Amino acid sequence: MVVDIRDLKAGYGTKAVVSLASLQIETGEHTLLLGPSGCGKTTLLNVLSGIASTLAGRVVINGTALETLSVGDRDRFRGKHIGLVMQRLHLISALTISKNLRLAQQLAGVSVNDGIILGALEKLGLAAMLDRYPRELSQGEAQRVAIARAVINRPALILADEPTSALDDANCLAAIDLLFDQATAYGATLIVATHDQRIKARFERVVTLEPYL
Amino acid sequence: MKTLSTSLSLALAYLREKPLATILNILLLGLGVGTIIALALTLAQLEEGMDRDAAGIDLVIGAKGSPLQLILSTVFHIDIPTGNVPVSDAAAVIASPMVKQAIPLALGDSYKTFRIVGTNAAYVQLYGASVLSGRMWNAPQEAVIGAEVARVTGLVAGMTFTGSHGLTEGGSGHADHPYTVVGVLKPAGSVIDRVILTAIESVWQVHGHADAANSVSAVAEKLAKDHDHDHRQADKDEGKEVTAYLIQYATPLAAASFPRRVNAGSTLQAAAPALEVARLFNLLGVGIAALKVFALVMMLCAALGIFVGLTNALNERRADLALLRLLGASPAMVFLTVLTQGIALGVAGVILGLLIGHAGTEWIGATLEKTHRIALTGFTLIREEFWIAAGAFGLALLAGVFPAWRAYRSAVPVLLSRT
Structure with missing residues (x-):
C-alpha cells in the first residue's frame, strides 16, 4: 500500500479545509480526486506531499508516517519519493531543460545521472530540447518536461494537480495518457486532482471530495 | 557541500x-x-x-612667500620657488648653534621637466643615495642624475645636455652652458631619483655669477663641521643667491624658537616640512x-x-x-x-x-x-x-x-x- 489515510483533518492554521475518514491506495493504482473548486483537492495533495500539516489523523506514504518527520525530513522525503506535476509551477526559467532536470535530481539527494535524464526526455520526444530554455518551449512541451521531472527520480507516488485544466481536449487526453504511460513505466502510483470531468473515464478509481463544512 | x-x-x-x-x-x-x-x-x-622625501629635514629657509610653496618647491620639487635669498643674508642665520647642518639649494632650471638642483654632497647623503655608475661631480657643469631621470631621458655618463628655465618643457635654454653627466645614482625610492644634481656653482655660472670660488657650498660645508664661521666670508658672498637651505637642527629644542626667530628677525622665511605637509593634507x-x-x-x-x-x-x-x-x-x-x-x-x-x-x-x-x-x-x-x-x-x-x-x-x- 502506497497511501494510507485515516481520520484526516487538514487545512491551514487551525482551520480545517478537508476531512477524510479513510483512503487507501495500492501500488500502481491510478486514482482521480474529483470535486468542485474549494473542496480541498489541492490541500489533500499538499498533505500527501508533506507540504501541509495535518490537524488530526494519520497519513502514511510508502510506509512512512509523515507526521513523524521534521520539516527538513519531509522536504527530503518529498524529493526522493514523490513526483509532482503542478498546473502552473512548471520549470525554472533561468535554467536549461537539462539543468531543470539535474536540479530535481540534486534536490532529491540522488546522484545526477544524465543518462536517466536523456532517457526520460527521449521517451517524451524531447531529446532535442536538452539545452533549450523553458521560454523556447511550447506549453505542451513544457508540460512534458514537467512530467519527465516528476518521474526521473523513480518516485513511488506521482501527484498531479489540475494537469489538464489549461489544455484543449486533444492535449488534455494526450497529457493524461502520458502521465499514465510514465507512471506505468516507472512503476509509480498516480493520483490526479482535478475538477476536469473530461478525464474521469480514464481512471479505474475516482474519489470524490465534498466541501468541508 | x-x-x-x-x-x-x-x-x-x-x-x-x-x-x-x-x-x-x-x-x-x-x-x-x-x-x-x-x-x-x-x-x-x-x-x-x-614623509620619505622630507625625512631628515627639520626646516627649510628661503625667500618670504607661501611656506607651503617653499616646501613643495625645495623639498618635493613640484612647484616653483618663492624666490632667491642673498647668501650673505642667510649666512648669519645658518651659523646659529641651533643648526647642525644647512644644505644649500639653488633652483631655477630643468631638463625635460626634471629639476636641476645646485647643491653639495650633503644633499646626496641626506637621502642615503650612492652612485650606480660614474662618479660624483667635482667641478661646475658636471651633473649627477637620479635613477628616474636616467630611465626617462636616457642620459648616461658622458652625455651632455642643456637646462631650460622653469619646470616645464619649452622654457628658454642655456645652450652656452651645457652640463656633462658624470654619474647616475642608484634608485633610492625618494625625490632624489627625480632630480639632476650639480654643484651650486654651476647654477651661478649658468645665471651669470661666475665667481665660483666664493662658494656658498664651502660656507655650508664648513658650517657643518664648525660653527666658528668667518664674517669676512659674507663679503665674499656678496651678490650670490640661493633658493633655500635645508636645515637639520642641532637639538630638537630648536623647533620651538628657531623658526620664529628666522621669520621675525630677517628677510628670510622658515617653514617646517612636517607642518606644511600636514597643512597640505588638511587642505586636500x-x-x-x-x-x-x-x-x-x-x-x-x-x-x-x-x-x-x-x-x-x-x-x-x-x-x-x-x-x-x-x-x-x-x-x-x-x-x-x-x-x-x-x-x-x-x-x-x-x-x-x-x-x-x-x-x-x-x-x-x-x-x-x-x-x-x-x-x-x-x-x-x-x-x-x-x-x-x-x-x-x-x-x-x-x-x-x-x-x-x-x-x-x-x-x-x-x-x-x-x-
Missing part, C-alpha cells in the same frame, strides 16, 4: 538571466569601491613619499572627504540596488521558490540561494572595484609622473584596502540577508497560493 554548489549554480543562473541589472549592480559597487581604493592608495603613497582633506562621501554614496546605492533587485526577484520568483521546496529543497537552501546572489554580486563588485582602484591609481600615477614627477603606482597593496573590500562585501551581504530571510520564512502553501 552539495547544497552549497546547487545554491551557487542556481544563484548564478538567476543573475545571468537578468544581465543588465546584474551588470549595473556590479558596476555601481565596483565604481564605489574603486574610487575609495584609488583615493586610499593615492593618499597612502603620497603621504609615504612625502575637504576635497578628499567629499570624494570619499561620494564613493560611499555610490556603494550604498549599489547595496540598495542589490536589495531592491533581490526583493523584486523574490516577488517574481515565488513560483520558483515554491518549486524548489516542492522538489525537496530545505528552507535553508532557499535562503542560501537568495543570499548567494547578494554574495556573488558583492564578490564581483569588490573584485571589479579592486581592479578599478588599482588601474585608476596606475593611471593617475602615469599622469602625475608626466606633469608633476610624482611617483604613484597601482601595483601595490595597502591594509586599508582589506577593510574597504570587507565593508563593501558586508553591505552586499546585508542587502541580500533580508530578501533571503523572507524567502526562508515563506511557507510553501503561501508561496503556492500566490503563484
Whole structure:
C-alpha cells in the first residue's frame, strides 16, 4: 500500500479545509480526486506531499508516517519519493531543460545521472530540447518536461494537480495518457486532482471530495 | 557541500538571466569601491613619499612667500620657488648653534621637466643615495642624475645636455652652458631619483655669477663641521643667491624658537616640512572627504540596488521558490540561494572595484609622473584596502540577508497560493 489515510483533518492554521475518514491506495493504482473548486483537492495533495500539516489523523506514504518527520525530513522525503506535476509551477526559467532536470535530481539527494535524464526526455520526444530554455518551449512541451521531472527520480507516488485544466481536449487526453504511460513505466502510483470531468473515464478509481463544512 | 554548489549554480543562473541589472549592480559597487581604493592608495603613497622625501629635514629657509610653496618647491620639487635669498643674508642665520647642518639649494632650471638642483654632497647623503655608475661631480657643469631621470631621458655618463628655465618643457635654454653627466645614482625610492644634481656653482655660472670660488657650498660645508664661521666670508658672498637651505637642527629644542626667530628677525622665511605637509593634507582633506562621501554614496546605492533587485526577484520568483521546496529543497537552501546572489554580486563588485582602484591609481600615477614627477603606482597593496573590500562585501551581504530571510520564512502553501 502506497497511501494510507485515516481520520484526516487538514487545512491551514487551525482551520480545517478537508476531512477524510479513510483512503487507501495500492501500488500502481491510478486514482482521480474529483470535486468542485474549494473542496480541498489541492490541500489533500499538499498533505500527501508533506507540504501541509495535518490537524488530526494519520497519513502514511510508502510506509512512512509523515507526521513523524521534521520539516527538513519531509522536504527530503518529498524529493526522493514523490513526483509532482503542478498546473502552473512548471520549470525554472533561468535554467536549461537539462539543468531543470539535474536540479530535481540534486534536490532529491540522488546522484545526477544524465543518462536517466536523456532517457526520460527521449521517451517524451524531447531529446532535442536538452539545452533549450523553458521560454523556447511550447506549453505542451513544457508540460512534458514537467512530467519527465516528476518521474526521473523513480518516485513511488506521482501527484498531479489540475494537469489538464489549461489544455484543449486533444492535449488534455494526450497529457493524461502520458502521465499514465510514465507512471506505468516507472512503476509509480498516480493520483490526479482535478475538477476536469473530461478525464474521469480514464481512471479505474475516482474519489470524490465534498466541501468541508 | 552539495547544497552549497546547487545554491551557487542556481544563484548564478538567476543573475545571468537578468544581465543588465546584474551588470549595473556590479558596476555601481565596483565604481564605489574603486574610487575609495584609488583615493586610499593615492593618499597612502603620497603621504609615504612625502614623509620619505622630507625625512631628515627639520626646516627649510628661503625667500618670504607661501611656506607651503617653499616646501613643495625645495623639498618635493613640484612647484616653483618663492624666490632667491642673498647668501650673505642667510649666512648669519645658518651659523646659529641651533643648526647642525644647512644644505644649500639653488633652483631655477630643468631638463625635460626634471629639476636641476645646485647643491653639495650633503644633499646626496641626506637621502642615503650612492652612485650606480660614474662618479660624483667635482667641478661646475658636471651633473649627477637620479635613477628616474636616467630611465626617462636616457642620459648616461658622458652625455651632455642643456637646462631650460622653469619646470616645464619649452622654457628658454642655456645652450652656452651645457652640463656633462658624470654619474647616475642608484634608485633610492625618494625625490632624489627625480632630480639632476650639480654643484651650486654651476647654477651661478649658468645665471651669470661666475665667481665660483666664493662658494656658498664651502660656507655650508664648513658650517657643518664648525660653527666658528668667518664674517669676512659674507663679503665674499656678496651678490650670490640661493633658493633655500635645508636645515637639520642641532637639538630638537630648536623647533620651538628657531623658526620664529628666522621669520621675525630677517628677510628670510622658515617653514617646517612636517607642518606644511600636514597643512597640505588638511587642505586636500575637504576635497578628499567629499570624494570619499561620494564613493560611499555610490556603494550604498549599489547595496540598495542589490536589495531592491533581490526583493523584486523574490516577488517574481515565488513560483520558483515554491518549486524548489516542492522538489525537496530545505528552507535553508532557499535562503542560501537568495543570499548567494547578494554574495556573488558583492564578490564581483569588490573584485571589479579592486581592479578599478588599482588601474585608476596606475593611471593617475602615469599622469602625475608626466606633469608633476610624482611617483604613484597601482601595483601595490595597502591594509586599508582589506577593510574597504570587507565593508563593501558586508553591505552586499546585508542587502541580500533580508530578501533571503523572507524567502526562508515563506511557507510553501503561501508561496503556492500566490503563484
